[in-house]
Amino acid sequence: MIHWPASNRAGSVVVVTALRRWYSPTGLHPGDHVCWTFADPALHGEVDHDLVDDVFPALVDLTGGSPGEVVLDLTDLEFLDAAGARMLARAVRLLAQTGVRLRLIRPRRTVSHCLELFDLLDAQGAAA
């Protein structure tokens, strides 16, 4: 399930900024059977001021399907600015209203700086 921004002003940049959800052949089932599972949705590339209006609806569409916790992996998010972090904070708030707890994991150090501006980090410094 991949949701692309309806319009993207940055042209080819869409490839590195799109949200993705993929199948992992290495996911382990509790019964130790190898199976195909949904991996976590992820943000990657550079999400900045110019892209937040496109990424926000895609993120909300992708993660807002069912109540409960959704983990957003930031491992490959190379750059996030204050506007990008503001967009994530807005998404967290909006999703919370529908019962979805969006949890951000594994941010890089400079990405953490931006998340902290919006209290998106927990007490251990990991993304909350």
Next chain:
Amino acid sequence: MTGIRPTGDWDGSTFAHEGFTFRTDRELIDRVVPFVAEGLSRGEPVLVVAGDRVRTLLADELGADVSRLAAFTAAENWWRGGHDTLRAYDRDLRVLHASVPTWRLVAEPVWLGREDGRKWSRYESVANRCYAELPYYSLCLHDAERLPATVLEAVARTHPLAWAGDAPVATPAYQDPQQFIRSVQPAWGERPRNAAVLSVVNPREARHGVQAWLADAWEARADDAVLAIHELVINALRVSAAAELACWSEADRLVVEVADQGPGLPDETTGYVPPGKTQEGGRGMWLAWGLADDVAVAPGGTGARIRLYFSR
């Protein structure tokens, strides 16, 4: 101690900020104990965050009243750099403000004795502006036996109140925060001739240009510098069609300048003020100032010109 008015005419509705310098145990006790006693007698939460010497003395003097303090904690572990320390302080203030009508604080910023902690005087100065509406009295303690003369001189310029022996009085040396910060920021000289210069019209172009400049010699600081510059470029392009970037090394520091042709900065202290929790925008300067090791804003001239300094 008859006739002492520990908070003078303060009515508990606005911010009062006193810098108190002491040398002897007696001086400290004579100032702080009546201040604490008055707060307790009025039913105000009294918080003490101080170094070991001060806490030991106060514990002896206050006796059982220590248990009536809303906080009695060590200051030694508070310092985590200027921005992060102020941010933690700001969070605690907001929590207090949401729960009690007024409070008083005895605070000893012991980190002013450290080389990297001296920049705290800028935050003390800006506190007068950003906390003006908060209803608390902050009695800031400074141990003259430990602190260098330059720090003590800055105390007088950043605290509007001083102790006159029987009541707080206005400090003659006190300066407006903008004036104080201008006086302590790095001097604004001409750019060196070998500075790399780039004109940019979008933030992505600026980021990639700076990344290329910093790739080798400044790799360890590149991420911080790129993010900080990006935020300044975003601001610059809001008011100007293009922004000019310049970059050079100065002794053991990297200097990056962002200049625009807009109306100039409306408030040069903004980068030192923690953004409000519900505030939507305005975080870029706070972020940039916090990532850099030092910042200078050009005095006068056309547009805004900001230099960020990064140490190795």
